Amino acid sequence: MELADRDLKIADDVSGSIKKSTKKDFVDVLKQYSIPLISVSLFLGVAIISIFPTATSIFDNYKQLDKLKASEKTNQDTLDKLTTLKERDAQTISDLATIDQIVPSEKTKIVGLQQFIQDKTKQYNLDLKEMTIGEQLQKVSDGTSTTKTSKVATVDAQGNPIKNTEDSLRVAPTTAKIEGKFADIQSFFSDFYKVNDLYIITTMNLKSSTSISPNQITTSDAKWSLDITFSKYAFSEDFLTNSVAFTKIPISSVPDSTVLKYLRDRYTK
């Protein structure tokens, strides 16, 4: 009986011990895995909350930096070109002054050729039969006023349409009928081309009453009849006030050198 009781007690103790051991193992396992679990959780947390956004931000900043560097390079190219323009700005202003002197604004009072024609015909014994002074400016209809619009943007930076500058020139024609000897007419033209102003002989009809040998034209006393039209040009106010169009001309554009050389040689004194 005693033995049986003791065995039973031992069995109870073992059973209790096994239960305790199972509970302890579970706690041990929990203890053992809790650190890695917390660590991994923290790692993932830091990665998701901080690392990924920061990494994304770096890539975004790199992209932005690349764009900014490209923009900086473009700006630098523009600045280099502007610096070149700055260096030759004195010459540009001088050329503009020359042009403005010979082709004024339409608002400027155009001094006609009236006095010049009267004085010179008198000086060279020419007979001034008729003269019409063109003080009224007209639109140029022969296409010479057309601006090369391909160089100009059609809208400005704000998207506003840029005014068309096709009607950039106005013309005032002066007509005259003169009679006299060929040599005297030549002297008249010679003085006319010494005038420091731009007058274009648009039409001319010089006729002799008789046919003359080329070698005797200048010495012949034969009378020649001259019908002539002089044109004085002026820039339209519409064109001159359209400063947006001037800034839209590409910086790399250079004025036609042959025209500039001609203007400097002929009109810069």
Add this chain to the structure above:
Amino acid sequence: MPKNYINLLTKKTQGELKDAKNIEFSSIYSAFLPILACVVWIGLVIANGAVSQNVKIEKVNIETQKTMENDMSVYQKNNGQLVQKVDILKPIIQKDVDPNKVFDQIRKNLSTYSEILSIDGYTRKSDGQFSFSGKSKTYLDLSRVIKKFEQNTELKNVNLKSIAYNKDADIVTFSVTFYYVTL
């Protein structure tokens, strides 16, 4: 447990002990993960700061460039104005010809034919074309004159515009057109 009891529970095997040891090491190693994450994050933050600093520098540079561009825009405007004005004036300047030069050219080209040719008129049209008209004794002389005019580099598009034979006077009347090269 009383001393007299016999422990019937089996001891942990070597394998189990090794596993337990491995788990302990893993726990220790895993503790470094958050530290590693923090180190990586700090590294990225520093790198990002450096890139951001560069972005700021570039922005300042661009701003400075824009200011300089604005300051220098007057030169662009002046150049644009000159380019446009010169472009507009070019076709007009091309017509700026002293008639005396044209008279001289014609006389020079006809001087060797002064005995057989005569001139009675000069004209200029609004498109800039010049012409002269006159009389010649023969067609052959006239063809030589035209050839000489064509060889002159200062004249272009030389054309015999009209030609007619007057049987009564035995004279050929003609008209020659050309353009005088300016620019």
